[in-house]
Amino acid sequence: MEGNSGGGGGGGGSDVELVSKTLQVEHKLFYFDLKENPRGRYLKISEKTSATRSTIIVPSSGISWFLDLFNYYVNSEEHELFSKELQLDSKVFYFDIGDNRRGRFLKVSEASVSRNRSTIIVPAGSSPDEGWAAFRNILAEIHEASGLFAMPNQKPSDAQEHLVGLSDDVGAGFIPGHGNQPVSSSSELTVDRATDLPSQDETGLTGVSKVIRADQKRFSLILGTTTGAISLGYPRWRVLTGHRSFYRYRV
DNA sequence: TCGGCTC
DSSP states (O other): OOTTTTOOSSOOOEEEEEEEEEETTEOOOOOOOOEEEEEEEEEEEEESSSSEEEEEEEEEGGGGHHHHHHHHHSSSSGOOOOEEEEEETEEEEEEEEEEETEEEEEEEEEOOOOSEEEEEEEEEOOOTTTHHHHHHHHHHOOOOHHTTOOOOOOOOOHHHHHHHHHHTTTOOOTTTTTTTHHHHHHHHHHHHHHHOOOOHHHOOOOOOOEEEEEEEEEEEEOOOOOOOHHHOOOOOOEOOSSEEEEEEEOO
């Protein structure tokens, strides 16, 4: 790809590039680089224009989630597109729809404790072969290719299970198991349940609880224990508010 | 070549 992007990295510089793809959408150029180093595997997605460059880093465990979410935005009707959040370990990715005279776009923003927020913006595109759909297709190719580079301690089928599990509920707008209750009532149910739990201050279990602010409400999620189930990528919480879905899980 | 961007 462009020039020598790793030249100023210093130190290791041992990252191996497994897959590299580019996608042009309107006047933007997106670079997809699946890389691996001793700490693990990740997907670097860069948006490049003549004036700016922006990069997000997706842990390998998040690639199938990105694929699912882009499928959701590609396949959903315009009036049922909601913002989404995806938490992967210590990172949070925000997916937000925007609209202006240039057209519709999807803003994907990465926030983590150690770095400044970085954002890429993907135009929806004017035909089914460009924009979000093309972006989705690249993600699918990389996801598939990633399975061919299976790591010794990772079964390729794990990612497939994530894909199936999320596909059913990603666009439903309801909490599974609560039938056809509207989103608002499900949210209140979740709040009530959360307020019954001990607060983080009371337990002192720093690092195993999350506090989420959403609109005027505040949600507290307590992760009770650390068992083998968590290392498998579960449990996953889903908290719905009126217009936003949260997906969280730890690896 | 645009141009978007609370967390």
